Amino acid sequence: xxxxxxxxxxxxxEWLDSLDGVLDVDGPERAHYLIEQVIDGxxxxxxxxxxxxxxxxxxxILPQNQDPHPGDRAIEHRIRSAIRWxxxxxxxxxxxxxxxxxxxxxxxxxxxxxxxxxxxxxxxGANADHGGDLIYVQGHSSPGVYARAFLxxxxxxxxxxxxRQEVGGKGLSSYPHPxxxxxxxxxxxxxxGLGPLMAIYQARFLRYLxxxxxxxxxxxxxxxxxxxxxxxxxxxLGAIALAAREKxxxxxxxxxxxxxxxxxxxxxxxxxxxxxxxxxxxxxWNVIKVLWGSGxxxxxxxxxxxxxxxxxxxxxxxxxxxxxxxxxxxIREHFFGRYPETAALVADMSDDDIWRLTRGGHDPRKVFAAxxxxxxxxxxxxxxxxxxxxxxxxxxxGEAQNITHQQKKMGEAVLRQFRDRFExxxxxxxxxxxxxxRFPEGSPEHRYLMARREALGGPLPLRRSKSKALEIPPLSAxxxxxxxxxxxxxxxxxxxxxxxxxLLRDKNIGNRIVPIVPDESRTFGMEGMFRQFGIFSQxxxxxxxxxxxQLMYYKEDKNGQMLQEGINEPGAMSSxxxxxxxxxxxxxxxxxxxxxxxxxxxxxxxxxxxxxxDMRARGFLxxxxxxxxxxxxxxLQHEDGHSHLISSTIPNCVSYDPTFSYEVAVIVQDxxxxxxxxxxxxxxxxxxxxxxYEHPGMPEGAEAGxxxxxxxxxEGPKETAKGKRVQLLGSGTILREVIAAAELLEQDxxxxxxxxxCPSFTELRRDAMAAERWNLLHPLEGRRxxxxxxxxxxRTGPVVAATDYMxxxxxQIRTWVPGRYRVLGxxxxxxxxxxxxxxxxxxxxxxxxxxxxLHSLAEDGVIPAQTVADAIAKYGIDTDRPAPWTV
Ligand SMILES: Cc1ncc(C[n+]2csc(CCOP(=O)(O)OP(=O)(O)O)c2C)c(N)n1
Ligand SMILES: [Mg+2]
Numbered sequence: 001x002x003x004x005x006x007x008x009x010x011x012x013x014e015w016l017d018s019l020d021g022v023l024d025v026d027g028p029e030r031a032h033y034l035i036e037q038v039i040d041g042x043x044x045x046x047x048x049x050x051x052x053x054x055x056x057x058x059x060x061i062l063p064q065n066q067d068p069h070p071g072d073r074a075i076e077h078r079i080r081s082a083i084r085w086x087x088x089x090x091x092x093x094x095x096x097x098x099x100x101x102x103x104x105x106x107x108x109x110x111x112x113x114x115x116x117x118x119x120x121x122x123x124x125g126a127n128a129d130h131g132g133d134l135i136y137v138q139g140h141s142s143p144g145v146y147a148r149a150f151l152x153x154x155x156x157x158x159x160x161x162x163x164r165q166e167v168g169g170k171g172l173s174s175y176p177h178p179x180x181x182x183x184x185x186x187x188x189x190x191x192x193g194l195g196p197l198m199a200i201y202q203a204r205f206l207r208y209l210x211x212x213x214x215x216x217x218x219x220x221x222x223x224x225x226x227x228x229x230x231x232x233x234x235x236x237l238g239a240i241a242l243a244a245r246e247k248x249x250x251x252x253x254x255x256x257x258x259x260x261x262x263x264x265x266x267x268x269x270x271x272x273x274x275x276x277x278x279x280x281x282x283x284x285w286n287v288i289k290v291l292w293g294s295g296x297x298x299x300x301x302x303x304x305x306x307x308x309x310x311x312x313x314x315x316x317x318x319x320x321x322x323x324x325x326x327x328x329x330x331i332r333e334h335f336f337g338r339y340p341e342t343a344a345l346v347a348d349m350s351d352d353d354i355w356r357l358t359r360g361g362h363d364p365r366k367v368f369a370a371x372x373x374x375x376x377x378x379x380x381x382x383x384x385x386x387x388x389x390x391x392x393x394x395x396x397x398g399e400a401q402n403i404t405h406q407q408k409k410m411g412e413a414v415l416r417q418f419r420d421r422f423e424x425x426x427x428x429x430x431x432x433x434x435x436x437x438r439f440p441e442g443s444p445e446h447r448y449l450m451a452r453r454e455a456l457g458g459p460l461p462l463r464r465s466k467s468k469a470l471e472i473p474p475l476s477a478x479x480x481x482x483x484x485x486x487x488x489x490x491x492x493x494x495x496x497x498x499x500x501x502x503l504l505r506d507k508n509i510g511n512r513i514v515p516i517v518p519d520e521s522r523t524f525g526m527e528g529m530f531r532q533f534g535i536f537s538q539x540x541x542x543x544x545x546x547x548x549x550q551l552m553y554y555k556e557d558k559n560g561q562m563l564q565e566g567i568n569e570p571g572a573m574s575s576x577x578x579x580x581x582x583x584x585x586x587x588x589x590x591x592x593x594x595x596x597x598x599x600x601x602x603x604x605x606x607x608x609x610x611x612x613x614d615m616r617a618r619g620f621l622x623x624x625x626x627x628x629x630x631x632x633x634x635x636l637q638h639e640d641g642h643s644h645l646i647s648s649t650i651p652n653c654v655s656y657d658p659t660f661s662y663e664v665a666v667i668v669q670d671x672x673x674x675x676x677x678x679x680x681x682x683x684x685x686x687x688x689x690x691x692x693y694e695h696p697g698m699p700e701g702a703e704a705g706x707x708x709x710x711x712x713x714x715e716g717p718k719e720t721a722k723g724k725r726v727q728l729l730g731s732g733t734i735l736r737e738v739i740a741a742a743e744l745l746e747q748d749x750x751x752x753x754x755x756x757x758c759p760s761f762t763e764l765r766r767d768a769m770a771a772e773r774w775n776l777l778h779p780l781e782g783r784r785x786x787x788x789x790x791x792x793x794x795r796t797g798p799v800v801a802a803t804d805y806m807x808x809x810x811x812q813i814r815t816w817v818p819g820r821y822r823v824l825g826x827x828x829x830x831x832x833x834x835x836x837x838x839x840x841x842x843x844x845x846x847x848x849x850x851x852x853x854l855h856s857l858a859e860d861g862v863i864p865a866q867t868v869a870d871a872i873a874k875y876g877i878d879t880d881r882p883a884p885w886t887v
Contacts, residue, residue, distance in 0.1 A: 019031060019034075019035075022034060052278070053277065053278040053279075053281040053282045054274050054277055054278050054281075055277065055289070056309060056313070057271065057273070057274065057289075057291065057309070057312045057313045058289070058291065058292065058300065058309065058312070059289055059290060059291055059292055059360060059366065060287065060288045060289045060290075060370075061288060061290075061366075061369050061370060061373060063294070063297045065369075066365065066366070066368075066369035067368065067369050067372040067373070068365075069364055069365045069368040069369075070121070070368075071120060071121065071364075071368075071452075072448065073364060073365075075444060075445055075448050076116065076120060076364065076448075077364075078423070078445055079116070079151065079439075079445050079448065079449055080112055080113065080116045081422035081423060081424055082147075082151060082424070082437050082438075082439065082445070083112060083116065083144060083147045083148050083151065084108075084109060084112050084144075084147075084393065084422055085147075085418075085419075085422065085424050085437055086146075086147035086150055086151070086160070086436050086437060087105070087108050087109070087112075087143040087144040087146070087147040088105055088109075088143075088410065088415075088418070089160075089434045089435070089436050090103070090143045090146060090147065090160050090163045090172075090436075091103035091104070091105050091143055091163070091408055092408075092409070092410060092434050093160075093161060093163075093434055094161075094163045094164055094165075095408045095409065096434075099408055099409075101163070101164040101165070102164065102174075102408055103143060103163065103164060103174070103408055104140040104141075104143070104405065104408075105143075105391070105394065105398070105404075105407055105408065105410070106390050106391035106394060106398055106404040106405055106407060107138065107140045107141050107227070107256075107258075107390070107405070108140075108141040108142075108143055108144035109390075109391055109392045109393055109394060110256055110258040110361070110388040110389055110390045110391065110392050111138065111141050111144065111225070111256045111258075111361075111388065112144060112392070113361060113362050113363070113364055113367050113388075114225070114254055114256060114361055114367060114386055114388070115137075115141070115144055115145065115148075115225075116148075116364070117364055117367040117368050117371055118135070118223060118371065119148060119452070119453070119460065120452045121368060121371070121452070121456075122223075122371050122372075122375060122456075123135060123223065123456060123460055124219075124220070124221075124456050124457045125453065125456055125457040125458025125459055125460050125462065126457070126458065126462065126464070127457045127458050129457070130219060130220070130457050131215065131216065131217055131220045131585075131586055131587070132220065132457070132458075132460070132462075132585075133220060133221045133222070133223060133460070134186060134187070134199075134202060134220070134221070134222045134223070134585055135186075135187075135223050135224075135225070135460060135461060136187045136189050136195045136196075136198070136199045136222070136223065136224040136225060136226075137176055137185075137187075137189060137225055137461070138189060138195070138225040138226055138227055138230075138256065139175040139176060139188075139189045139190025139191075139192075139195075140175065140190065141225070142172075142173070142174070142175050142176055143163070145176075145461065146159075146160060146163070146172050147160075149184075149459070150436065150438070151438060151439060151446075151449055152449060152450065152453065152459060154459055155172070157436055158170070159171065159172055160172065160436055166180050173185070174190075175188070175189070175190035176188055176189055176190065176461075177614050178463055178584075178614055178615050178616055179613070179614045179615075179616065181463075182463060182465050182616065183462070183463055183465060184461055184462065184463055185461055185463060186461055186462075186463045186584065186585060186615075187199075187202075187615070188611050188614040188615060189225075189226075191607050191610075191611065192226075192227070192229075192230040192233050192236070193230060193233025193234065193235030193236045194235060194607060194608060194611055195224055195225075195226060195230075196224055196226050196230070196231075196235065196236040196237075196239075196253065197235040197236065197238060197239050197570060197571070197574050197608075198574045198577060198578070198608075198611070199222050199224035199251065199253070200224075200239040200240070200242060200243045200248065200251065200381075200574070201239065201571060201574035201575045201577070201578050202222050202574075202578045202585070203221075203222040203243065203248045203250050203251035203381070204242070204243075204246050204248060204575070204578075205575060205578035205579060205582070206220055206222070206250060206586070207246070207248070207250070207538060208514075208536055208563070208579075209582065209586055209588055209590075211536070211538065211558055211559060212511065212536075212559060212561065213511075214511070214512065214582075214586075214588045214590060215582075215586040215587070215588035217250075217586065220250060221250050221251070221252060221375070222250060222251045222252070223252045223254065224251070224252070224253050224254070225254050225255075225256065226253065226254075226255055226256070227255070227256055227258075227261065228255055228256065228257040228258065228259065228260075228261070228266045228272045228273075228276070229260070229261025229262065229266045230261075231255060231266075231272070231276060232261075232266075235570060237279060238570065238571075239570075239571055239574070240279070240280060240283045240285065240381075241283045241284070242571065243283075243285070243381040244283050244284030244285055244380060244381060245284070246538060247379050247380065247381075247538070248380075248381045249377055249378050249379055249380055249381060249382070251381040251382070252371075252374045252375075252381070252382050252383075252384065253280075253285075253381070253382070253383045253384065254383075254384045254386060255276060255383065255384070255385050255386065256361065256386055256388055257272055257273050257276075257361070257385055257386060257387045257388065258361075258387075258388045258389060258390035259272060259317045259320055259321050259387075259390065260321060260390040260400070260402070260404070260405065261405070262405045262406070263402070263405075264402045265317050265318050265321055265402075266317065267316070267317045268316065268317055268318030268321075269316055269317075269318060270316055270317065271316060271317055272317060273289060273291065273385045273387060276383070276385055277289060277383075277385060280383045284380060285380055285381050285382065285383045286374075286377050286380040286381065286382045286383070287382070287383045287385065288370045288373055288374060288382060288383070288384050288385070289360075289385045289387075290360035290361055290363075290366050290367060290370045290384060290385065290386045290387065291359065291360045291385075291387040292357075292359065292360050292366075292387075293357060293358035293359060293360055293362060293363035293366060294363050294365055294366065295356060295357040295358060295363075296357055299345050299346070299357075302345060303342075303345065305341045307339045307341035307342050308341075308342050308345060310339075311335065311336075311338060311339060311342050315335065319334075319335075321390075321400050322334075322400075323335055323400075324359075324389045324399065324400035325399060325400035325401050327351065327355060328350070328351030328352055328353070328354035328355035328356075329351045329354075331354050331355070332346060332351060332354055336354070359387045359388050359389055360386060360387050360388075361386030361387050361388035362388060362389070362392060367386065370384045370386070371384070390404050390405070391404035391407070393418055393421055393422060394407070394410065394414070394418065395414050395417045395418065395421075396414060397409070397410045397411065397414040398410075412431065412432065415431055415434070416428065416431060419431060424437065425437070463584060464583075464584045464585075464587060465584070465616075466583075466679055467583035467584070467587050467588070467589050467679070468587075468589065469676070469677050469678075469679060470508065470509050470512070470589060470591075470672075470676040470677060471508040471509070471677070472508070472509060472669070472672040472673055472676055472677050473502075473503070473506050473508070473509070473669070473672070474669070475665065475666065475669045475703070477502055477506070477669075478499055478502060478665035478668075478669065480498065480502075481495055481498065481499060481661040481662055481664065481665035482661075482662045482665060482697065482698045483662075483697050484694070484695060484696050484697040485661070485694050485695045486694075487694065488694065489692040489693050489694055490661065490692055490693075490695065491688070491689055491690050491691055491692050491693075492658060492659070492660070492661060492664055492688040492689050493524050493525060493624055493625075493688040493689060493690050494525060494692075495660075495661030495664050495665070495688075495695070496595075496622060496664050496668075496686070496688045497524065497525050497526055498661075499664060499665055499668055500513070500515060500526075500529075500593060501529075503591070503668075503672075504529075504532075504533060504561070509591060509672075509676070511561075512589060512590045512591050513561070513590075513591050513592075513593065514561065514562075514563060514579045514590050514591065514592040514593070515529060515533070515561065515562045515563070515592075515593050515595065516562070516563040516565065516572050516575055516576050516579070516592055516593065516594040516595070517562065517563070517564055517565070517572070517594075517595055517596070518565050518566065518567060518568055518569050518571075518572040518596055518600075519564070519565075519566050519567045519568075520595070520596060520597060520624065521562075521564070521595075523597070523624065523625065524595050524624045524625075526595065527552055528552050529562055530552060530553065530554050530555050530562070531551070531552050531553050531554075531555045533560065533561040533562055534555050534556065534557030534559060534560030534561055534562065535554070535555060535556045535557065535560045535562045535563075535564045536556075536557070536558075536559075536560035536561065536562060536563055536564075537556035537557065537558065537560060538558065539558070540556060540557055540558045541555065541556040541557065563575050563579075569596060569600045569601070569604050569605050570604075570605050570608060572594055572596065573594065573605040573608045573609070573612075574608065575592075575594075576592045576594040576612070576617075576619060576621070577608065577611070577612050577615060577617055579591075579592035579619060580592050580612060580615075580617035580618050580619035580683060581615050581616070581617055581618075583618065583679070584615075584616070589618070589676055590619075591619060591620070591672070591675075591676060592619040592620065593619070593620045593622055594619070594620070594621050594622065595622040595624055596621075596622070596623065596624060597623075597624060597625055597638065597640075598623025598624060598625065598626035598640040598643045598687055599637065599638050599639065599640040599643070601621065601623050601640075601643055601685075602643045602646035602647055602685075603640075603642070603643065603646065606646055609621070609646075609647075609650060609653070610650060612650075612683060613650040613651065613652050613653060613683070616652070616681035617681075617683045618675035618676065618679075618680075618681065618682070618683055619675070619683050619684070620668070620671060620683070620684045620685075620686065621683065621684065621685045621686070622686055622687075622688060623640070623643050623685060623686070623687040623688070624687075624688055624690070625638070625689070625690050626640050626643065626657070626687035626688065626689055626732070626804070627639075627640065627641070627687070627689050627691075627732050627733055627734075627804035627805075628640060628641030628804050628805070628826035628830045628838070628842065629733075629734075629804055629826060629830075629835055629838035629839045629841075629842055629844065630689045630690065630691050630732070630733045630804055630835065631689075631690065632832065632833060632834060632835045632838055633832050633833075634832060635830060635831055635832035636829050636830050636831055636832075638830070639830025639831070639832075640687075640830075641804060641805050641806050641825070641826040641827070641828075641830065642805060642806050642809075643685075643687065643805075644657060644685075644687065644761075644762060644805050644809050645805070645806060645808055645809060647685040647762070648762040648765075648812070652681060652682045652683065653682070653683055653684075653685055654671070654674075654682050654683070654684050654685070654760075654762075654763065655684075655685040655686070655687075655760060655762045655763070656684070656685070656686045656687070656709075656759045656760045656763075657686075657687045657731040657732040657759060657760065657761075657803065657804075657805070658686065658687075658688075658706075658731075658732070658759045659730075659731060659732055659733065659735040659736065659757060659759070660695045660696060660698075660757075661695045662695070662696075662697065662698035662702075662706075663706050663757070663759050664686065664688065666698070666702075666703050666706045666707065667684070667686060667706065667707070667759065668684075668686070670703075670707050671684040687732065689732060689733050691733050691835065693733075693736060699711070699712075699713065705787075705791075706757075706759055707763075708760075708763060708764070708767060708787045709758060709759055709760030709761065709762070709763035709764040709767070709787065710729070710756055710757070710758045710759075710760075710764055710787060710788065710791050711756065711757055711791075712754060712755075712756055712791070713735075713739075713755045713756060713757040714739070714742070714754070714755040715754050715755075716742065716746070716752030716753045716754050716755075717746075717752050720751075720752040720796075721750060722862075723796065723797065723857070723860070723862040724750060724751045724752060724797075724857070724862060724863070725751065725752045725753070725754070725795075725796040725797040726745065726751060726752075726753050726754075726797040726798055726799070726800060726853045726856065726857065727753070727754050727756065727792060727795050727796075727797055727798070727799040727800070728741065728742055728753045728754070728755050728756065728799075728800055728801075728802075728849065728853065729756045729758050729799060729800065729801035729802075729810065730755075730756075730757065730758065730801060730802050730803060731757070731758045731759055731760075731761065731803045731804075731810075732803060732804045732805075733804055734802045734803050734804045734839075734844050735755075735757055735758075735802075737802060737839060737844060737845050737846045737849060738755060738800075738802055738846075738849055739755055740846040741753075741802075741846040741847075741849035741850045741853070742755055744846055744847075744850050745850055745853060745854075748850075748871075748874075749850075749854065749863075749867065749871070751853065751854075751857065751863075753853070754795060754797075756791065758801070758803075758810070761801075761803070761809055761810050761812045761813055762809075762812065764786070764787060764788050764812070764813050765812040765813055767786055767787045767788075768786035768787070768788055768789075768813060768815065768816040770786075771784040771785060771786040771789075771816075772786070772815075772816075786816045788813050788816040788817060789816050789818065792817060792818050792819075793818055795818075797819075797856075797857070797860075797862075798819055798820035798821070798822065798853070798856030798857060798859075798860055799817050799818075799819060799820065799821045799822070799856075800821075800822045800823075800824070800849060800852045800853045800856060801821070801822070801823050801824065802823075802824040802825070802844045802848070802849050802852075803824075803825055803826075803844070804825075804826055804844065805825055805826060806825045806826060806827045807823045807824070807825035807827055808825070809825060810823045810824075810825060811823050811825075819860075820856045820859060820860060822852045822853075822855070822856050824843060824844045824848055824849065824852055825842075825844065826842040826844060826884075827842075827884065827885040828842065828883075828884040828885035828886070828887070841884055842884050843884060847871075847875040847877065848877075850871055850875075851868060851871050851872055851875070851877070854867055854868045854871050855868045
């Protein structure tokens with residue numbers, strides 16, 4: 001049976017009349033209650049009443065319920081038109097001589113009213129009374145934001161002309177990038193999907209700051225803009241349930257539903273608005289659809305037959321896009337003309353009148369009403385689905401056309417049309433130059449513009465680069481970690497957890513530490529923190545935990561300090577980013593430690609880590625159970641031998657692979673100093689392992705070398721037979737194999753070794769690149785030495801390095817290693833086995849270090865090749881076995 005066919009219209013009308021009566025007398029809540037009862041009653045009788053999270057394809061807010069637009073709409077229209085023009089001019093002028101720089105026109109033209117309404121009436125700037133609202137601007141709409149900042153006098157013409165010319169630091173960045181415009185942009189959004197995801201965790205982190213008394217954040221809102229095409233990224237929808245569960249009424253999503261993405265329609269055969277409405281309502285959001293402009297109100301009211309509503313419902317997005325790419329006559333014929341009833345509705349309208357029936361997202365009154373309702377809504381996050389036209393106003397050069405996203409040019413004729421349509425004050429001659437237009441100071445438009453931002457507390461976007469410096473503990477605070485463990489075997493993970501505990505108790509910064517875990521606390525031995533510091537929950541703990549009678553029970557708390565994000569690395573990473581940028585967005589530095597399986601770090605959430613670099617995040621990423629042979633039983637998907645290579649690709653990520661607890665302490669303490677006392681925009685990646693062993697005390701004066709990435713851990717005997725000496729390097733747990741190899745070399749072959757601990761090959765390379773570059777540019781001055789050269793120059797013997805990472809990791813420093821350099825590493829897929837067998841398999845154990853060292857000495861002519869062959873035989877190495885990276 002056709003579901004919507006009306007078998008008995010009279011009966012239907014009777015039901016609707018009763019509903020009207022209830023609405024009039026008792027109001028909408030009672031009506032809602034009755035409807036729910038009716039549905040429930042039907043279900044109890046076994047009638048299938050399928051759940052639908054959709055409402056009709058109409059505006060959610062009825063005209064009579066709209067909060068009226070309080071502004072001077074004529075003046076706002078003129079300002080918006082100027083912004084539209086300047087946004088176009090930025091791109092046209094950047095591409096005047098060639099198309100090399102690019103840029104996007106159409107997206108902002110579809111979104112202009114959505115941004116303007118926020119800037120004019122809703123978004124608070126940060127000042128002494130209010131921390132400011134946080135706006136995630138859709139990446140490729142950035143020209144519109146620059147255009148407004150120009151009118152406000154915040155950007156100069158020279159800067160606009162420098163759009164996408166970022167070298168030298170004067171131009172404007174292509175997209176929102178705090179790294180490139182640190183005083184302007186707060187949130188990088190242009191990797192689609194990351195903006196919506198980060199915005200949710202940002203909103204939740206504002207709650208955390210408030211609950212923990214670190215910042216006053218009530219009244220602050222997070223507004224996140226995104227494209228309808230962008231919603232196909234799993235990250236875009238991935239955290240919406242959390243936003244509803246956490247009742248984030250400080251969060252507003254605005255999806256610009258222009259029905260198009262880059263190549264074509266988002267849902268040509270369906271309706272993206274309806275799909276997203278169901279997704280978000282199903283997840284528990286307050287959803288407001290803004291589909292039709294005010295011009296439609298009268299038509300919808302006159303639609304007594306319901307045929308217009310039906311027609312609206314029937315048309316798919318591909319058709320809606322097609323209509324807006326044509327003209328009024330076409331819409332009359334192909335839309336209204338489909339049914340006699342709907343054709344009659346527009347019979348007295350001209351084609352131009354029909355063309356002027358706008359989409360909701362272009363009508364300031366509709367957008368204002370939606371924003372106002374969103375701002376007041378309590379208990380749920382709000383989604384605004386604004387229907388718009390991509391390339392609005394671009395006419396034949398792109399309006400609603402599939403090519404519009406890539407359009408970077410507009411011919412003179414089209415520009416004239418655009419000027420006429422938006423009543424831009426330029427003559428034909430002036431137009432040719434594509435000038436930026438500006439309202440002179442004292443003009444009504446300028447005064448209005450400035451007054452609005454003044455009333456809302458100041459300009460936006462605006463990024464804070466510095467916050468207060470924190471007093472961080474001295475290294476001596478970690479004295480327990482600097483001493484030898486004296487017979488006790490511990491892992492670097494345990495050492496780290498103790499350091500974290502010390503920090504959590506520090507009187508100056510303890511309350512600013514934010515431990516973050518994705519359901520792995522027990523793996524890292526952090527479960528003791530549950531009770532001591534509590535797991536953050538806005539509602540506290542509504543149940544008696546199963547383990548309540550134990551010392552270390554699972555405690556959730558309104559004032560909890562830990563963020564337990566569940567099995568959700570992207571979410572945990574987003575929380576970390578919110579905390580790591582808290583100095584900027586809330587003038588309240590927090591010190592996040594995100595502790596996770598290292599394999600599910602950079603490899604899994606690498607793009608978020610890149611965004612964190614862009615955002616100038618400050619905090620610690622702790623890659624736990626690291627090392628391809630050190631996490632032994634977990635196998636191919638878990639055993640990480642390359643996270644350090646990925647972390648090295650992020651320029652402001654400082655990475656370490658320490659072996660001993662004193663190294664961890666020195667690195668963490670120095671990180672705290674750099675990030676929170678000196679306020680450097682760097683973040684730390686430290687791998688820690690789960691292998692237990694004894695740790696020595698810190699060698700005298702090792703701190704500086706640890707931080708630089710290399711220090712002499714143990715020097716071999718001074719006197720050695722001629723040339724019988726090697727330099728052995730290592731990091732992480734494999735340094736211990738190197739130390740064992742030195743002993744074998746000494747005992748079995750009479751070879752002395754100097755042992756170097758290298759907690760950071762990545763930092764060593766950066767230091768060496770800097771020295772090399774300086775030398776290149778200063779040929780007449782004395783040569784600077786890299787730290788690697790400083791350590792190894794003048795030392796006797798070939799150099800051998802071994803780590804638990806791919807060979808490329810230690811290979812990073814090859815250029816600067818004097819003499820022969822041989823690198824061992826764990827190239828290949830990991831697999832599960834005993835550590836000893838894995839280290840043999842990957843050829844990084846003590847025997848392989850010995851063989852590599854002997855081979856280098858043989859090549860240098862210090863010992864005969866026979867000695868190498870003897871060693872291979874002695875250790876039973878099968879010389880025909882396949883290379884580990886091939887099996
Ligand atoms: C992860 C990622 N993939 C692809 C792109 C390239 N890209 C930039 S904009 C765009 C289309 C965006 O469409 P939509 O989200 O609907 O935004 P609109 O421009 O229509 O407002 C694409 C594919 C990107 N920036 N990020
Ligand atoms: Mg789109």
